[in-house]
Amino acid sequence: MRLIVLVTLKDxxxxxxxxxxxxxxxxxxxxxxxxxAGFDLFRATGLLGGGKAxxxxxxxxxxxxxxxxxxxxxxxxxxxxxxxxxxxxxxVFITTEPVA
Numbered sequence: 711m712r713l714i715v716l717v718t719l720k721d722x723x724x725x726x727x728x729x730x731x732x733x734x735x736x737x738x739x740x741x742x743x744x745x746x747a748g749f750d751l752f753r754a755t756g757l758l759g760g761g762k763a764x765x766x767x768x769x770x771x772x773x774x775x776x777x778x779x780x781x782x783x784x785x786x787x788x789x790x791x792x793x794x795x796x797x798x799x800x801x802v803f804i805t806t807e808p809v810a
Contacts, residue, residue: 711776715769716802725753725766728798739791745778746771766799 719728732751740749750770754763773779782788795801 711773712806712808713769713771713773714804714806715771716765716804717767717769717799718801719766719799720797723798728767729753731794731798736791736795739787740771743779743782743788745773745775745782747774748772765802 719725737749737751740746748770749772752768752770754765754768756763783792
């Protein structure tokens with residue numbers, strides 16, 4: 711299963727601060743979880759054809775085992791990461807499945 715996370719930075723949070731935290735804490739911690747098959751973070755730079763993107767970042771998380779993922783994210787260290795993430799940004803989590 712692929713999880714798409716749309717990220718909007720909160721007022722007063724800089725791209726530099728968020729990216730430094732993501733690179734030092736979020737990405738390595740989540741990538742190390744046994745249930746995770748892949749995790750990438752992208753900064754939105756605009757809309758094709760022009761205009762400002764409606765979100766600041768997009769996360770693509772490939773989950774290899776949903777049951778294990780539930781156990782992984784319930785761990786205290788992941789709850790701490792989630793609280794830090796919530797201090798940086800508002801998020802929309804979209805679960806997906808392949809069509810073809």
